[in-house]
Amino acid sequence: MEDCKESKTDLTTDDVDRAFRTSEVFNAPDDTLIKYLRVLNTGSILNETTRHRAINRCITINAVINLRLAKRIDRSNRILSFIVIVLAIANVAATILQSFR
Numbered sequence: 001m002e003d004c005k006e007s008k009t010d011l012t013t014d015d016v017d018r019a020f021r022t023s024e025v026f027n028a029p030d031d032t033l034i035k036y037l038r039v040l041n042t043g044s045i046l047n048e049t050t051r052h053r054a055i056n057r058c059i060t061i062n063a064v065i066n067l068r069l070a071k072r073i074d075r076s077n078r079i080l081s082f083i084v085i086v087l088a089i090a091n092v093a094a095t096i097l098q099s100f101r
Contacts, residue, residue, distance in 0.1 A: 011035050026064060033061050
């Protein structure tokens with residue numbers, strides 16, 4: 001993410017509008033979503049209606065990013081849980097084998 005902070009965004013509010021109009025925002029990579037957030041947060045918005053729409057879009061983008069993060073964490077937890085169960089079964093099997101010797 002550090003390189004994303006340093007790079008200037010080449011996106012405009014028109015790009016963000018198009019992404020929401022076509023629902024592309026829900027499939028965009030995280031780097032692009034962060035650029036969308038930067039566009040929405042750095043521009044001056046004088047119109048109250050447009051300002052509320054920008055706030056709602058920021059909330060939506062953050063929700064998409066958080067959902068993806070939760071899915072990655074869940075996947076990692078499932079893998080680690082499986083490994084722990086396998087190790088626990090191996091430990092029980094080794095203990096049983098050790099008691100017969």
